[in-house]
Amino acid sequence: xxxxxxxxxxxxxxxxxxxxxxxxxxxxxxxxxxxxxxxxxxxxxxxxxxxxxxxxxxxxxxxxxxxxxxxxxxxxxxxxxxxxxxxxxxxxxxxxxxxxxxxxxxxxxxxxxxxxxxxxxxxxxxxxxxxxxxxxxxxxxxxxxxxxxxxxxxxxxxxxxxxxxxxxxxxxxxxxxxxxxxxxxxxxxxxxxxxxxxxxxxxxxxxxxxxxxxxxxxxxxxxxxxxxxxxxxxxxxxxxxxxx
Amino acid sequence: xxxxxxxxxxxxxxxxxxxxxxxxxxxxxxxxxxxxxxxxxxxxxxxxxxxxxxxxxxxxxxxxxxxxxxxxxxxxxxxxxxxxxxxxxxxxxxxxxxxxxxxxxxxxxxxxxxxxxxxxxxxxxxxxxxxxxxxxxxxxxxxxxxxxxxxxxxxxxxxxxxxxxxxxxxxxxxxxxxxxxxxxxxxxxxxxxxxxxxxxxxxxxxxxxxxxxxxxxxxxxxxxxxxxxxxxxxxxxxxxxxxx
DNA sequence: CGCTGGCAATAACAAATGTTAGAAAGGAAA
DNA sequence: TTTCCTTTCTAACATTTGTTATTGCCAGCG
Numbered sequence: 001x002x003x004x005x006x007x008x009x010x011x012x013x014x015x016x017x018x019x020x021x022x023x024x025x026x027x028x029x030x031x032x033x034x035x036x037x038x039x040x041x042x043x044x045x046x047x048x049x050x051x052x053x054x055x056x057x058x059x060x061x062x063x064x065x066x067x068x069x070x071x072x073x074x075x076x077x078x079x080x081x082x083x084x085x086x087x088x089x090x091x092x093x094x095x096x097x098x099x100x101x102x103x104x105x106x107x108x109x110x111x112x113x114x115x116x117x118x119x120x121x122x123x124x125x126x127x128x129x130x131x132x133x134x135x136x137x138x139x140x141x142x143x144x145x146x147x148x149x150x151x152x153x154x155x156x157x158x159x160x161x162x163x164x165x166x167x168x169x170x171x172x173x174x175x176x177x178x179x180x181x182x183x184x185x186x187x188x189x190x191x192x193x194x195x196x197x198x199x200x201x202x203x204x205x206x207x208x209x210x211x212x213x214x215x216x217x218x219x220x221x222x223x224x225x226x227x228x229x230x231x232x233x234x235x236x237x238x239x240x241x242x243x244x
Numbered sequence: 245x246x247x248x249x250x251x252x253x254x255x256x257x258x259x260x261x262x263x264x265x266x267x268x269x270x271x272x273x274x275x276x277x278x279x280x281x282x283x284x285x286x287x288x289x290x291x292x293x294x295x296x297x298x299x300x301x302x303x304x305x306x307x308x309x310x311x312x313x314x315x316x317x318x319x320x321x322x323x324x325x326x327x328x329x330x331x332x333x334x335x336x337x338x339x340x341x342x343x344x345x346x347x348x349x350x351x352x353x354x355x356x357x358x359x360x361x362x363x364x365x366x367x368x369x370x371x372x373x374x375x376x377x378x379x380x381x382x383x384x385x386x387x388x389x390x391x392x393x394x395x396x397x398x399x400x401x402x403x404x405x406x407x408x409x410x411x412x413x414x415x416x417x418x419x420x421x422x423x424x425x426x427x428x429x430x431x432x433x434x435x436x437x438x439x440x441x442x443x444x445x446x447x448x449x450x451x452x453x454x455x456x457x458x459x460x461x462x463x464x465x466x467x468x469x470x471x472x473x474x475x476x477x478x479x480x481x482x483x484x485x486x487x488x
Numbered sequence: 489c490g491c492t493g494g495c496a497a498t499a500a501c502a503a504a505t506g507t508t509a510g511a512a513a514g515g516a517a518a
Numbered sequence: 519t520t521t522c523c524t525t526t527c528t529a530a531c532a533t534t535t536g537t538t539a540t541t542g543c544c545a546g547c548g
Binding site: 061065068069071091120124125129135136141143184185224226228 | 315326327332335361368382387428
Binding site: 145146186187189190193 | 534
């Protein structure tokens with residue numbers, strides 16, 4: 001089994017053995033990071049790209065009034081930030097949620113990857129899909145009501161975890177209700193309300209950090225979920241990738 | 245005066261005369277597009293990258309329930325979508341708001357630019373800043389209340405239009421109230437309410453498509469605006485760009 | 489074993505925002 | 519001008535969501 005990064009990128013574009021070798025070469029020296037630990041903090045000068053290999057991490061930002069918005073979940077195979085390549089300052093923070101295995105990739109190694117046309121396109125793919133996910137989150141928070149928003153996030157996590165082989169119809173969800181509330185832009189009290197709705201509708205169960213989606217079709221229907229923005233196909237094979 | 249694209253990219257990274265020549269070479273054959281016209285529609289196979297040279301355009305998406313979310317404003321110098329490089333299907337639509345001058349850049353020309361290290365980095369910059377703007381929009385919609393959201397959007401447009409020389413303390417804003425409502429995720433009625441608030445507080449005037457910001461410091465204070473996410477400096481000179 | 493602290497669940501009430509409807513204002517075209 | 523149409527503005531009321539507070543649960547730890 002390939003690692004999560006190669007597996008994800010191959011969903012976008014086919015990689016030669018040499019490409020894969022070069023990718024594997026940069027993910028040396030993984031380190032373990034405890035839960036709830038910043039990998040990068042707003043205002044820092046970014047020094048390396050972080051790549052999550054195991055565990056759950058997130059991007060987040062606090063407003064001037066002290067409210068937190070989670071802007072992305074970073075799952076195994078996800079680059080935390082390509083900012084290091086060109087920007088001088090982090091405009092948001094990145095933190096682990098569960099204990100994680102993380103690889104730090106120096107800027108020069110990323111620049112080297114960008115020299116190779118195929119890998120450059122693969123990294124563009126990853127970045128463009130990240131942006132597509134972010135756009136869908138904006139739609140979610142801007143246009144859907146709280147119950148739908150929550151269901152939508154749970155659908156997305158299911159599909160993204162499936163890509164890297166970490167879910168079937170259930171998955172480990174090491175988030176607190178406050179984390180989810182800060183993801184969909186509601187109070188923790190209201191999050192609990194709509195969570196009870198999903199349970200009452202028998203759409204999910206969630207206890208001891210394990211989420212079971214009892215009927216994915218109904219949950220997608222409930223939330224208005226359309227997976228096109230993830231640009232994936234079934235079982236990680238991606239019919240949406242360009243082959244020309 | 246350089247064109248808006250070169251002007252914007254030079255804010256991120258310094259370009260050689262040859263780089264600029266190559267950039268100028270791809271922005272041939274601008275065409276005029278009427279207001280309220282799709283440049284690309286969700287589900288399309290993207291065929292070329294659109295670059296806005298004049299006018300206002302936007303990204304948007306409709307939910308299953310028929311609500312529209314505007315996900316970005318595309319101003320002069322902005323690439324509409326790099327999707328064409330690698331993705332097979334548009335996951336959202338792009339439309340003009342005002343009449344626009346647009347350049348269509350074939351996929352191969354973009355790939356050629358990506359071969360040149362400096363231009364490749366410049367395009368990464370543009371993409372990373374676009375993503376940063378999108379994240380801030382998510383924070384805006386998720387964590388601020390309607391009045392602050394509106395003020396925040398107006399602050400951002402001021403700064404972004406200044407970069408390309410299209411604003412001082414006022415600018416042309418060819419949007420309807422419904423457009424703004426669909427941007428910050430509120431109803432048109434509520435948008436009007438908070439707009440009246442801003443007028444009553446003497447923060448702005450807006451009529452005949454011209455917006456005047458009467459006190460930018462107070463408006464930034466009001467909205468909790470922090471410009472760091474735009475990664476710009478004063479007058480388009482960008483102290484935030486890496487020079488190493 | 490019993491603290492203790494964080495998280496989850498619930499209730500009661502307050503505030504923000506949505507919905508519906510209609511009147512007023514403005515622009516474009518006959 | 520008049521008409522027509524879109525947009526803006528306002529009001530009244532409905533609904534969603536936030537706030538504050540309290541309770542119970544459970545894991546970690548002395």
